[in-house]
Amino acid sequence: MDELSGEKTAFRRFVERIVDVASEYPFVVLGLAIALIVGNGFIAKHLEIRSDFLDLLPKNSKGYQAFIHQQGRVGGGASLYVVVKSPVRAANERFIDDISAALAKEGDTKRACQAACAADATCKAACGRPMVAYVEGGTKDLRTFFQRNRWLYATLEDLEKADEELDHKIAKQSGLVDDLSDDAPAERGPAGSGTGSPPKADTTLADLEAKSDAAYKKYDDYPTGYFATEKGDEFAMRIVATTASLGDKLGDELFAFTEGEVARLKREDAARPASEQRYPKDIVVGVGGDIANAVAEKKSIVSEAAGAVLISFAAILLGIVFYFRRISALGVVFLPAFIGVSSAYAFATATFGYVNTAGAFLGAIILGNGINYPIVLYGRYLEFRARGMSAAEARRGAVWNAFRAELVGALVAGIAYGSLTVTSFRGFSQFGTIGFVGMLFVWLSIIPVVPALVVINERMGAFVKAKFGVDLADGLLSKVPGLGPQTHKVDADPAAEKHGLFVDSIANVTAKVPRLFVTLAALVVIGAGFVLPKYLKDPWEYDLSRLGSDAAQKKGGSSTWTDDANRIFGGRNNLPGVLVLADSVEQVPLVKKKILENDKKFDLPFIADVKTVADFLPGTPAVQKSKLEVIDRIRDRLTPKVLESLTPEDRDRAERLMPPEDLKPLNGADLPPLIRRRFEELNGSVGTVMYVSFSQHPRLRMGQDLIRIAETCDNLTLDDGTFVQTASTFTVRAELVKSMAHDGPIATFASFFAVLIVIAFSTGSFRGFSAVLAALLLGVVVTVAGAALVDMRLNFINFIALPITFGIGVEYPFNLFDRSRLLGGDITLAMKRSAGAVILCSFTTTVGYGSLIFSDQRALKSFGKLAMSGEIGCIIAALFFLPSLLRLWPQRKAEPVRAAD
Numbered sequence: 001m002d003e004l005s006g007e008k009t010a011f012r013r014f015v016e017r018i019v020d021v022a023s024e025y026p027f028v029v030l031g032l033a034i035a036l037i038v039g040n041g042f043i044a045k046h047l048e049i050r051s052d053f054l055d056l057l058p059k060n061s062k063g064y065q066a067f068i069h070q071q072g073r074v075g076g077g078a079s080l081y082v083v084v085k086s087p088v089r090a091a092n093e094r095f096i097d098d099i100s101a102a103l104a105k106e107g108d109t110k111r112a113c114q115a116a117c118a119a120d121a122t123c124k125a126a127c128g129r130p131m132v133a134y135v136e137g138g139t140k141d142l143r144t145f146f147q148r149n150r151w152l153y154a155t156l157e158d159l160e161k162a163d164e165e166l167d168h169k170i171a172k173q174s175g176l177v178d179d180l181s182d183d184a185p186a187e188r189g190p191a192g193s194g195t196g197s198p199p200k201a202d203t204t205l206a207d208l209e210a211k212s213d214a215a216y217k218k219y220d221d222y223p224t225g226y227f228a229t230e231k232g233d234e235f236a237m238r239i240v241a242t243t244a245s246l247g248d249k250l251g252d253e254l255f256a257f258t259e260g261e262v263a264r265l266k267r268e269d270a271a272r273p274a275s276e277q278r279y280p281k282d283i284v285v286g287v288g289g290d291i292a293n294a295v296a297e298k299k300s301i302v303s304e305a306a307g308a309v310l311i312s313f314a315a316i317l318l319g320i321v322f323y324f325r326r327i328s329a330l331g332v333v334f335l336p337a338f339i340g341v342s343s344a345y346a347f348a349t350a351t352f353g354y355v356n357t358a359g360a361f362l363g364a365i366i367l368g369n370g371i372n373y374p375i376v377l378y379g380r381y382l383e384f385r386a387r388g389m390s391a392a393e394a395r396r397g398a399v400w401n402a403f404r405a406e407l408v409g410a411l412v413a414g415i416a417y418g419s420l421t422v423t424s425f426r427g428f429s430q431f432g433t434i435g436f437v438g439m440l441f442v443w444l445s446i447i448p449v450v451p452a453l454v455v456i457n458e459r460m461g462a463f464v465k466a467k468f469g470v471d472l473a474d475g476l477l478s479k480v481p482g483l484g485p486q487t488h489k490v491d492a493d494p495a496a497e498k499h500g501l502f503v504d505s506i507a508n509v510t511a512k513v514p515r516l517f518v519t520l521a522a523l524v525v526i527g528a529g530f531v532l533p534k535y536l537k538d539p540w541e542y543d544l545s546r547l548g549s550d551a552a553q554k555k556g557g558s559s560t561w562t563d564d565a566n567r568i569f570g571g572r573n574n575l576p577g578v579l580v581l582a583d584s585v586e587q588v589p590l591v592k593k594k595i596l597e598n599d600k601k602f603d604l605p606f607i608a609d610v611k612t613v614a615d616f617l618p619g620t621p622a623v624q625k626s627k628l629e630v631i632d633r634i635r636d637r638l639t640p641k642v643l644e645s646l647t648p649e650d651r652d653r654a655e656r657l658m659p660p661e662d663l664k665p666l667n668g669a670d671l672p673p674l675i676r677r678r679f680e681e682l683n684g685s686v687g688t689v690m691y692v693s694f695s696q697h698p699r700l701r702m703g704q705d706l707i708r709i710a711e712t713c714d715n716l717t718l719d720d721g722t723f724v725q726t727a728s729t730f731t732v733r734a735e736l737v738k739s740m741a742h743d744g745p746i747a748t749f750a751s752f753f754a755v756l757i758v759i760a761f762s763t764g765s766f767r768g769f770s771a772v773l774a775a776l777l778l779g780v781v782v783t784v785a786g787a788a789l790v791d792m793r794l795n796f797i798n799f800i801a802l803p804i805t806f807g808i809g810v811e812y813p814f815n816l817f818d819r820s821r822l823l824g825g826d827i828t829l830a831m832k833r834s835a836g837a838v839i840l841c842s843f844t845t846t847v848g849y850g851s852l853i854f855s856d857q858r859a860l861k862s863f864g865k866l867a868m869s870g871e872i873g874c875i876i877a878a879l880f881f882l883p884s885l886l887r888l889w890p891q892r893k894a895e896p897v898r899a900a901d
Contacts (some may be wrong), residue, residue: 002361004517006382010500012400015399015403015447015482016396016399016400018447018448019395019396019399019447019448020112020396021448021452022447022448022449022451022452022455022826023392023395023451023452023454023455025458026450026451026452026453026455026456026459027451027452029448029452029594030335030449030452030453030456033336033339033445033449035333036342036343037338037339037342039346040339040342040343040346041342041346042346043345043346043350044345044346044348044349045194045348046349046353047250047345047348047349047353047354047355047513048353048354048355049298049301049302049354049357049359050248050298050354050355050356050357051294051297051298051301051356051357052248053296053732053733053736053779054067054244054732055354055356055426055429056425056426056530056736056739057378057425057427057578057735057736057739058423058424058425058426058739058743059424059427059733060424060427061424061735061739062714062715063581063710063727063731063732063734063735063738064732064737065714065716065725066714066715066727066731067724067727067731067732068710068727069727070579070581070726070727070728071244072682072687073681073682073683074579074581074680075133075244075682075683075702075783076240076241076243076683077240077241077242077244077579078135078240078241078243078244078251078289078290078740078870079238079240079241079289079290080238080239080241080254080255080258080287080288080289080290080291080292081236081237081238081239081287081288081289081292081561081565082096082099082236082258082262082285082286082287083234083235083237083285083287083288083561083564083565083568083589084096084234084235084236084283084284084285084741085233085234085235085283085284085285085286086231086279086280086282086283086284087280087282088280088283089224089228089233091278091279091280091283092226092232092233092234092235092283093224093226093235094230094278094279095140095235095265095278095279095285096137096226096235097137097678098239098265098278099137099237099262099265100135100137100138100237102261102262103132103135103239103257103258103265104132104134104135105130106130106257107130107131107132107133107134107242109137110127110128110129110130110131111130111278113127113128114127114130114831115855116268124491128750129250130242131241131242131243131250131253131254131257131511132220132239132240133241133242134240134673134677135237135238135239135241136227136237136238137226137227137237137241138222138224138225138226138227138237138242138672139222139225139226139227139674140225140563141672141673142672142675143225143670145672146421147266148660149618149663149666150212150213150237150258150657151212151626151627151631151657151659151663152618152619152624152628152631152645152663152666153157153212154208154211154212154627154879155211156343156619156623156626156627156630158208158211158212158248158631159208159627159631159634161172161495161631162207162208162634163630163633163634163637164371166634166637166638167637168345170206170637171644177444182799192685203386206650206653208657209657209663209788210535211654212657223507226741227569228568229568230602234564234568235568236564236565236568236569238289238569239254239289240331240677241254241291244729244867247758249267249751251269251291251294251295252295252298253289254291255291255292255295258287259287262287264284266279266283266285269722271804276451282824283495286560286561286564287558287560287561287650288558288560288561288562288563288565289558289561289562289565290562291762292558292561292562293558293559293562294423295558296558296559297357297856297857300855300856300857301336301357301360301855301856301857302360303417304361304854304855305479305854305856306851307851307854308361308364308851308852308854308855309341309363309367309851310363311847311851312364312367312368312850312851313367315687315845315847316367316368316371316843316844316848317330317334317846319840319843319847320333320371320375320840320844321398323375323379323837323840324378324379324382325812328457328460328461328799330886331379331457332374332378332450332453332454332457333371333375333378333450333634334371335374335453336370336371336374336376336442336445336446336447336449337366337367337370337371337374337442337443337449338367338372339441339442340366340367340370340438340439340440340441340442340445341362341363341366341367341370341438342438343437343438343441344362344363344435344438344441344807345362345363345434346435347437347438348430348434351433352430354432355430355434356426356427356430356431356864357797357857357859357860358427358431358625358797358800358860359430359431359434360857361851361852361860362431362435362438364848364851365435365848365849366435366438366439366442366787366848366851367844367847367848368844368846368848368851369413369439369808369844369845370438371442371443371841371844372409372811372841372844372845373406373409373410373442373443374442374446374449374781375667375837375840375844376406376409376430376815376837376841377398377399377402377406377446377450378398378450378454379713379836379837380397380398381394381395381397381398381450381454382403383398383833384401385395385396386732391458392452395451395454395455399447399451401822404762405811405814405815405818406446406760407444407501407820408758408759408811408814408818409811409814409815410439410440410443411758411762412755412758412759412806412808412811412814413434413439413807413808413811414439414440414744414753414807415604415751415754415755415758415806415807416435416755416803416804416805416806416807416808417431417432417433417435417436417439417804417807418432418436418754419747419748419750419751419754419803419806419807420432420433420435420747420800420803421433421436422744422746422747422750422859423746423747424740424743425738425740425742425743425744425796425797426561427736427739427740427797428743428744428747428757428799428800431800432747432800434560435590435804435862453683454816456781490833498666501878503831503832503835503836503839504832506835506879506880507828507831507832507835507883508828510831510879510880510883510884511827511828511883514882514883514884514885514887514888515884515888516884517880517884518881518884518885520890521877521881524763524778524781524782524785525778527785528781528784529623529781529787531785531788531789532781532784532788534788535784535787535788536725536784536788539787539788539793539794540737540740540741540793540794540795541784541793541794542704543861546858547796547797547858547859547862549843556664567867571748577611577691577692577693577694577729578691578692578693578709578713578728578729579689579690579691579728580595580610580689580690580691580692580713580726581689581724581726582688582689582690582724582727583688583724583853584688585685585687586720587688587718587724588612588614588687588688588690589612590718590719590722591611591690591696591716591718591724591726592604592610594716594717594718594719595607595610595692595712595713595716596610598711598712598713598716599712602708606694606695607691607692607693607694607695607712608694608695609692609693610690610691610692610693611690611691612679612690612851613671613675613676613679613687613689613690613691613732614687616668616671616675616679617666617667617668617671618666621665621667624665624666625665628663628664628665631659631663632659634659635658635659635661638654638658643655646711662763667685668680669686670686671686678691681833692709692712692713692741694709706730706733706734706737707734707737709728709730709731709734710727710730710731710735713726713728713730714726714727714728714731715727736796737796739796740795740796740799744794744799744802747799747800747802747803748799748802748803748806750803751802751803751804751806752803752806753805755776755806755807755810756773759772759773759814762814762818763814763817763818763821764821765891767886767889767891768817768821770889771813771817771882771885771886771889772810772813772814772882774807774881774882774885775812775813775874775877775878775881775885776809776810776813777876778873778877779805779809779870779873779874779876779877779878780802780805780806780870780873780874781808781873782804782869782873782876782877783801783802783805783866783869783870783873783874786869786873787866787869792862792865792866795859795862796859796867797859797860797862797863798862798863799861800863800867801849801863801866801867801870802866802870804867804870805867805870805871805874808845808870808871808874809870809871809873809874810874811837811841812842812874812875812879813874813877813878813882814830814832814899815834815837815838815841816830816835816838816878816879816882816883817830817882819833819834820886825891827883827886827887828883829880832881835879838875838878838879839875839879842872842874842875846868846871848862849863849864849867849868849871851864852864853865853866853868
């Protein structure tokens, strides 16, 4: 049957006119295409990649808004750790002192510069934004503070007891009372003389010193004033950043600056004479922490994204050469795909300014998906040329013959990506928007670009043949049997056509035993019914540790240094847990009470403690006042005359412990920076911050526990109805899981129903609609059942594979059905002529997804695996189930060949 029959409508004439113009001015089209790619590349070079979970969340979620609100009050808080290792304690201390000073200077210098600018915004911008909020190199200021205020940190009971004992001992020394504990009366001089037998060692002050030491040491258990191990062979320091984001530009700059300062100190020390060097040669310094982990993941993403594109390009290149059996086909099919990839990244740069983790790999995915359109179009052209059409007729015929399938393919691909944009979860919507733009530009470019490149190819071939006598279209590759279209003139009888052993075999076997393949499909669906219900009840991945970077976890990676730092920072001043923010100091006990009440609602409470600034003060103002009254009495008792009466040991202790004259009640603002900054807002107010810590059993990287923590501590409503907007980094992770579970099904169903509408209109018959839909659903069922069998849980990245599978996977059965429609229902001939192109399209798409399995990111690996399984399931269903079903469901009359418009 003539595939090009049908009325030449105005739209068809318009499309053919575009083909003719592109064929008449091919080098102009080529120049414009290259200019577009270069221009897109110039724009996209500024594209930033962010790996922060915060950039995935919907901006309208309560958790996101609370976190941003809190960040505006307390600032950043993301951290870097510097870990120093050597067997020489003194050298480790010197390095910590040197690097602390160098890093603190960065923030201090920029803040001083900005302060000098007053209200001049231009001047402040020139100063630059400080990267370092503050540096914690040790506990020296903590020790000084507690030494000075040690009397206040003794209990009131101990102070009163010490006061009574001192009063008694002074009276005894003066002879005013007898020492009833002695076996014999003491010899003493005249009353009040303080003379007699030598005084005994006094235990009162020694006991008080021991108790006051114990009282403040619960806040500082680093005896040397440095964060160090007991042996002194490992030291650590903490740099707190002005940013809270993990994966943003400022964090990257701080990480690079820190590593640069470490390298500078080691380099400058190595340049000194050996006798003057400050650090041993075997000193080892590493950088860890939140920011370092984010930088490591981003580096792996950037390098792997580029590698993924190269791997995809190379594999697709080989597939195309094998299919078309001519190297000249590469330029024809690749250029439109490059237009799509470059346009997608340029759009992302102009619209968002960055891409998230999944978006970094969109280049490989768009390349694999987008190249399908030029493959089908060029394959049709070569077929028509082989059947004797002139070049101009074949170009027009190929474009129009493939137009319907290409349009439907573009629509369903657009739906696949577009369905993600209807969600508020930015991890989905950004990916979908960028992917949609890339696929749109591929489709828009194929009509002018492919015909133009075909003309250029043939002109170059004619030139080479005339000049050198070599026929590029009839080289060695053209003799290799493959899947591709006929490239030489064939017999007019369609039954005599040969399209490769593999393609012909599929067409023939599905014609001979169609019931076998339909039965197998039914058995697969029945088998899936046993595994899917339980899996679909809760398919989500809650363990976020299974989604991170493999490289960061390896020995010597950033996570290794982070673990070392956390081990060293095991001290009591580390304050682990969730930061919660009240609106006022007076509100703090009410918020604390509500959090503990929320925790008790669960069967197994797991809040260990809620620390406030009051936990670091020596009591309430009233208690401190009472302590000061007792301390004043003790100070008055320790007169010079009394001190002279003490043993030398007790006299030294008394002088060392003498309460300062200016002792006063302490509040949060008086605490040393190491503690105060943890409870301080950007405006300087202290006391509204608190920390919720947990007992050992919560798995803080498990989504269920994160959600529970968020429900316990975030966005609280107090008993009087007051709403307190608060959140934490745990909130962000919990919101990630909740948003994924909410928006994932929305995107999937949106994709599915939109595909249903397109297929219903484009197939034009109930039989065609049902067959194409059945093949698609079979492929999806196989995909999800496979995930269930291997327990592949759905996460915020790999879930994207499901709506995309609906869109991309339906192209294959529709393409084969539409070709059979054009051939008057001849499914065997349609299979022979189009199955090869469909297989190649699936191959290129699978390669695009497959590049992700080489990713260091486990979430991306799972995306690649799930998407590949979707492709494989859909292509098998299209090749074996669809033609078998169509043969068992004969049409009552020949379906007419309709105009594509």
